[in-house]
Amino acid sequence: MQPSKSSGQPAVRQTVDRGSWTRGAVAEGFEPVAHAFSAAIQSGAALGAACTIMHRGETVVDLHGGWKDRSHESAWAADDITLVYSLTKGLTGIASAVAVSRGLFAYDEPVADIWPEFAAHGKxxxxxxxxxxxxxxxxxxxxxxxxxxxGDEKAICAAIARQKPNWVPGDHSGNHAYTLGWIASELIHRRDPYGRRLPQFFAEEIAGPLGVDVYLGLPDTFERDRIARIDGFGMQDLFIHHTTMPWPLTFEMCLPGTLAFRTLNNPLILEGPGALDCDEFWRIGQGAAGGMASARGLAALYNAFAEGGEKLGVTPEVMSLLTQGHRYPRKGLKDQVLTANMYYSYGFEKPFSEWEYARTSSAFGSFAVGGSLAFCDPQDSVAYAWITNKLGTGKWDDPREKLVRDAFYACLEDFS
Incomplete structure (x- = not known):
């Protein structure tokens, strides 16, 4: 049985109810994904998590389990949201794709043509x-x-404009852990007819029309008891519980003066990413690390792109660029911050030889500190979101998430 609209029938959904371990539903033939998802919760490797996967417009996996916080008093509910850290970059990539499709600016346009002050120091x-x-x-x-x-975007963007680059632009890439969001926000603000910045533009042009629980700047009216709280890690955990984090990065994050320290410890200063899980940060709408989202919402957003982008007015030309990917930096893919190869493209991460997270190279999405991953694969008609509130200490391919993704693709092979 084909679990997609191409069969002429909607996917048959199998209810999953394993108490606090796993709840939700999967399409017939995708039961192994529920087993894989439950494994992380039952083992204690994930405090709480949620996963939604769509294929050819049908939701074939919709699971949640575990707990909202370390008290183990409240179970993770289907529409709960959590801070998704760098999955936010994908949201900013989505907003930028919409802005380009509407003619606010072009990908090949110099930033300084839109934002003249940005030209300082050879930029x-x-x-x-x-x-x-x-x-x-x-x-x-x-x-x-x-x-x-x-939250002072005006002051921060002025600082970005006058900043001397960390390397010759175009030679390398490197994790713009926070600055990516402010750069995109300033570009939108300067060209949007209404002068909106990224959080308002995203809410009104993307999340609102799709009706999804995804936020850049959490409204005061949002019920705070629907937020799964982060169980983070400290710098010592990167040494004690070291997994796939590159050792050079682990050391450099602790050494003042290194690029990794200056990038990743401003503003945290060795407190660890869990320090950002607070109401003050949720409200800001920081466009590279401050997104709040449910797995269902993220999958629905990416499904709009898996289906070609028409729902959001994304043009075929923009979709073609996103699926093909931006050209590599002149001196290769080594991330100057993370000390390992990474392929960044138009606000997203793309598959490459060392990290083929999807079956085709048309995929684009983002991963986050702690293990979360969200992406679409237009060629494969897949939209995927796995989020957790228990932050792991790996780089990517978090073993909890990868177990679920591998199970999904193994099931998908049976229908190919």
Whole structure:
């Protein structure tokens, strides 16, 4: 039986109810995904998690399990949201694709044509596409970030504009852990007829029309008891519980003056990413690390792209660029911050030889600190989201998430 619209019938859903371990539903033939999902919860490797996967427009996996916080008093519910860290970059990539499709700016347009101050220190030829592909050399900035200053986009963008690049733009790429969101927000703000910044543009042009629980800036009206709280890690855990994090990165994050330290510890200063899980940060709508989302919402967003982007007015030309990917940096894929290869493209990460997270190279999405992953594969008609509130200490291919993804693709092979 084909679990898709191409069969002429909707997927047959099998209810899954394993108490606090796993609840939800899977399409017939995808039962092994539920077993894989439950394994992480039952083992204690994941405090709580949720996974939604769509194929050819049908939801074939919709699971949630575990707990909202370390008290183990409240079970994770189907529509609960959590802080999704760098999955937010994909949301910013989506917003940028919509903006380009509407003619606000072009990927091959110099940033300085839109934002003249950005040209300082030799950045005048950096294109929008290069900036969104994390090649602009603006991973670390000299501006002191804190919960008090993170929401001051005007001051932060002025600092980005006058920042000397960390490397020659275009030579390398590197994880723009926070700055990617502010760069995209300033571009949208300067060209949007209504002067909106990224959080408002995303809410009104993307999340609102699709009716999804995905937020860049959590509204005061959102029920806080629907938030799964983060169980984070400290710097010592990267050594004690070391998994796939590159050792050079682990050491450099602890050494003041290194690019990794300057990028990843401003504003955290060795507190660990769990320190951002607070109401002050949820409200800001930081466009690279501050997104709040449910797995269902993320899958629905990416499904709009898996189906070609028409629901959001994304043009075929933009879809073609996203699936093909931005050109590599001149000196290769080594991330100057993370110390390992990574393929950044227009606000997303793309599959490449060392990390083929999807079956085809048309895929694009984002992974996050702690193990979460969300992406679409237009060629395969797949939209995927796996999120957790228990942060792992790996780089990518978190073993909890990968077990689920591998089970899904094994099931999908049976229908190919």
């Amino acid at each position: 005048g030829s950096v294109t929008v596409g290069e900036a969104l592909s994390e090649q602009a050399g603006l991973a670390a900035i000299d501006f002191k970030l804190s919960l008090e200053t993170l």
